[in-house]
Amino acid sequence: MALEKSSASESLPPSLLELLSNSLILDNTVPHLPLSGIFALSRTSHSFRELLLRTPSAFRYVDLSKCRGAYVSPNLLTRIDIGGNSWRAERIDENLTEDEFYAGPLRGVLSHLRRMKVLANVQTLVLDGLSSVTNDLISDIVISPEYNVRLLSIRKCLNVNEAKLQQLLRHLCRPSRPEGTPRLQGLYFFSIPALTPWQKEREMRHNAAGVLTLGVTTSQGAQLGASQLDDLFVFDGVDRWYAPSGRIMVQGYVQRSPWEETLLACAGVISFDAVLCTHMHKDMADVLHPASRDYLAEIKAGIPPLATFALGPGGCAGCGRAPHNAPVWGVSDPREFPLLWPPPSNGRLVDAVRPPKKVMEDGSIRAQRLIVSCTWCLTNRHCDNCHRWWCSDCYNPTNSKKLSDLERLNRAGLSYLPSREELSNGSSGEKDGDHIKVFNGLCVENCLVSEWMAGAGGGGMWG
Template sequence: MASGAISQHTRELSEPSEPTLLDLLSNTLVLHHIVPHLPITSLLRVASASKALRGLIQHTPGVFRHVDLTSIHSAQVDIKAIDHGGEIWRNVQLDENLTEDDFYSGPLRGIFYNIGHFGVLQNVQTLVLDGLSVTAELVNEILVDPRFHVRILSIRDAKNLNERKLMQSLRYACRASREEGTPQLKGLYIFGKKDTPVLPAATSTASTPSARSASISIDWNHKSNHALKEAMTADGEDWYHKRGKMISRPIAEGWAETLLDCRSAINFDAVLCTGPRHQNSPALGRVPVLTVPGGRSPWSVATFALGGCNSCGCAPEGFTEYGESLAEQLPLLAPPPLHSSNPKNATRPQNIHADGKEPLRFVPRCWDCIRDRYCFSCDQWWCESCYQAPTDAELQAAQHVHIVEDTGSLSDHEAVATEPPKLKDPKIKRDCWECQTNCLDCIAQTQLHCRVCGGGYCIKHHEGSTMTHCDWCSARGRHIRELY
């Protein structure tokens, strides 16, 4: 009996024990890949579980390098303005000395104070504040306050942000006479949309077989949604892979000059337009361009990412190409990198071909530089060297000549001497208001004529229409089109 007990005890000592959470997190490679996916509240809760975990999390470099506060409930400010023409604010007690900045940035300042008390704030290098209440004064503190060491800041779709004051702070921080090594901020996400929140994983405590099978189905649905989102992200919805409009929000006046002044110091998730009408364009003065009504600034922020011209396959100013263009000419790509706070990694595309046969490049343009030369359906466009759209004056002159010829108000001698202006065949037209401008090939596929009434209609935006009948004539019981 004694020898059997001794042998059993020996086997128990020789068999490896199951690893604990501390053993798993003690591996720095595993720890650095896990912590960017966890909110800071979860990390602090894990640190409060034991002294060993607390020491591991607080003393391991890089644990709090990436902090995302978008999911923190205390950071949300879902309120309207303080004063609505004399209305009484009853939800909170407001101090007479409370400023608007203190009110709207109060939740984030409170979080910064708390994590600074734990010695975390100075270790944050990537800070994500998308969709939160972020004021220009708070961003200015992140720029100049020595407590912060943020290198990449994301404030996409931020609320209560005074962009005018923010531009002033950025341009002052990037002034030519600034101190060496300042500002510490090297990347700013502000023009794009905030990332779509990940669906929470389904949990179940059911014990019956039917409930368990239903829970399994729900889990698989969530996994499918996550897999679909990862697949869409892997396809590369960025400036290099996606074509069309990249920035949907309106660009406030002054941002182009701000990007120009901060070019050597801070990268943004947008770049300047390189069209030949702008002073920063390499093709300035090489090709004729039409003046845009209301155009005042010699610079503009690019809102479209285009491929080569549909005719020549290039552009007068050339391409913005990863690996060939200067680092200051490359945009930050969404989402912000999880495992790095280096702006060079934030400008690196996801899908880089190792063989180098397909270079990653695009043509950044603003709307004024592709007006009347871009198709919203197929994303094709024509450059200034290959196509010049007819001006409004030419179209009006041609229309006036046709009207005069139809009315016959000119004499025979004047009619012979008057020749209609010769215009190039337009490549871009707008037959449907919702489709915006389209090329002739896309118009032929979407803009049809009804065989019954002869009226024109759009197959994409007129619900109930068919390839032969409009929505009115194809309705049940309708064979003719009633005008009244």
Template sequence: MSSTESTLWSDGSSSHRTAGIVNIGMDPQVEHLEQIPTSLFDLFNNPIIADNLLQYLPFSSISRLARASRVYYNWVFQTPKVFQYLDLSRSRGAYTPPIPRIDNGGHSWRAERMDENLTEDEFYAGPLRSVLNRLNRLQILPDVKVLVLDGLASVTHDLLYEIATDNRYNVRLLSIRQCPNVNQSRLQQLLRHICRPTRPEGTPRLQGLYYFTNPADDYGRSDSVSVSSVMSVDGAALGLLPTSKSRPQDNEARWYSPSGRVVQHGTTNRTSWEETLQACDGIISFDVVLCKAMHESVASCLHDASVDVMNAKPGVSTIATVALGPEGCSGCGKAPDGAPIWGQSNISEFPLLSPPPFSGKLIDAVRPPHRIHSPSKTFLPQRLIVSCTWCLVNRHCDSCHIWWCADCYNPKHSQKLKDLETISANTNLSYLPSASELQSSDGKGDSVKVFNGLCVENCLVGEMMAGAGSNGMWA
């Protein structure tokens, strides 16, 4: 006779488990419940459970798991998904000190013969190349679809060229944000080369590049990582620190909420990245997009200074640096013509959201958060409304980030705004206009909606009331 075990639950009822069959109370509807897995290996051997667990395990933990037994070793190195996401951004082996010393020793790459033939790229890339070569010997490298190298001084042009063109690599999503030794000009040349019209069929393998956003925003961590903290953690053979690969909701929503400036590149001056992004359009996605829809929609109301900036590169779009949220114009609620809508537009029109997804699929990297209508709890179409700074002059509030389309407000038609800009430019201090100077008698027509980057209705009034003193300017 098989043994029987009784269990008393918190509500006072009892259950009897006999040979894997659980009878709960006397409920006739519950006849059989399968016995739960009895080992960690059974959990990992379930594809659904493994996919959800692996994204939270750093390489150091996976490496220790492989050393636990021959069974785990075989599973780790015979399951391609185990290594499809590889974060080396905090690897001790790939770390290069800010001021490297040639005679420091302690790393295998430094033991190589160093003479006048060793280039600067080869010297800096040595630590990371050593790690990647070891992964290649373990036959791991071809399985890597997502490679995160943020902040590493070991990332150089020669190494990036290998990752993008060498058949040993199968990287789909690459993150090289804030890598100090990346040469921007040579990186742009590389990207334009692998996206050239005469490229071989099936190339490039690279589908997404993270370069413009701040990796510190991914997990709310500090920009700086102390050398002592990196070097003191007891990792595995490659010394990788634990990292979380889950994508925080607040970070992914930055492009899809009125969050204002989301990137720094291209905010004050036009850059050569604009031509590169345009050459890679539809081939490689980036963590930024070009300002196409907004510029075409507001051509009639662009500030004269903005027109000069646009004419400097005719036919080349600027980089979108400001996120305005999906709600649309503050007056009519419309989005610019051609603004991407998720599910209707091509996925190449959407920016990569950080951190990179564990799956390594481009669609998972650009999929926006759900947009829900609060009262009815129904899903609304998710719209990407972004702009460059030049398209928003005098039509966008830098504080609350509301904006107006050309149909609802054209600053070029406001003589009041022109007069106020002239007065403000001729005064040493910021000019504070009165309410009558900003509004027309009928509340329409020549009214000013934005002055000095603040909306007149809310933010500018509040600022002036706070600093008006006893004059009661806005009383």
């Protein structure tokens, strides 16, 4: 009988406590649990409580974006003066500032973590979409010694004043800052959080009814478009920063903004989910469109714009080369790369910017390179459909063009439809000038011909 009991006990699977006692399993399991789930598990027994609260890695990654205790309904944003809400039943104190009012719920959650003595263990903190995130709270998180946050995400937080945030970041990265500061190494701010299924349904329902919502469409620069909202971070199985995905930044950041000076001041200290168009800008400086050159010379001359287009690792459509000194993973400084979503649970910057592996057709792995650009560098040299582009050595649209190409293109679809061979080789006897590569935002050699041929039939755009 004793032998039977012994064999039966040995065949039993390990308990949940035994599994989580393995640090490798714990580190890969806890980040997927909501904060309420971790607390519920810690209340089941003294052993679980001791394991979770005494293991620093258990609270290394904290996502409060879906924490009900930190949530402020957007409907309350216009009802400050009447008092009464989910976290404060009494009338608002007249001495209470607006930032203190909004930050109340989130400060309550953070205070609970502080009382449990786990707040200092938090290295990755996600606060996306919370109206209770204010500039005062952000300042406390990045300056107060109570916090040890390395990666912070505050995307789509309605009550964050961008001017004050920029001022705070420039102060943190000032040349005279104390040694070892700031603790913050990465800030997610520019990308748009993906909508959950119920949020998508709500947005579609409100938009169909003509109701204005405090959603992604009201953020700076408006929306990316319905097709892009469903696929914000991945393009054909690859992160959008490393694929020929085209526009990767919302429209509001395409124009000049104070963020460019902020990213320049924070370079090498704090990384963002955005980068400046430094390498492409130097490469295209001599061949910029005159209008682009005049605008950039008048507005913030010498400061590179934000990179708003991802062109993929393929390089120039003509010669295949990348802009000079374009970042290459494993060779360049990791701080030259943008933060990728989702942030790593370990809070390490190198893992937050690590690009996906580039696997070749033969199965070999190549070093990944980052090729991005601003809208000004790509004027008349980038296809909006297939995202091919040409470097300054292969194409200079401002220098010379074959007049015959222009004439044929302007007549196209009306009385003359050029063939692919005519467009790629030219039928003119001119010796000077380059053949046009981009017309009306489409590359002449591939996409423009396809569009013409598709519209040449009955009912087409040229039919």
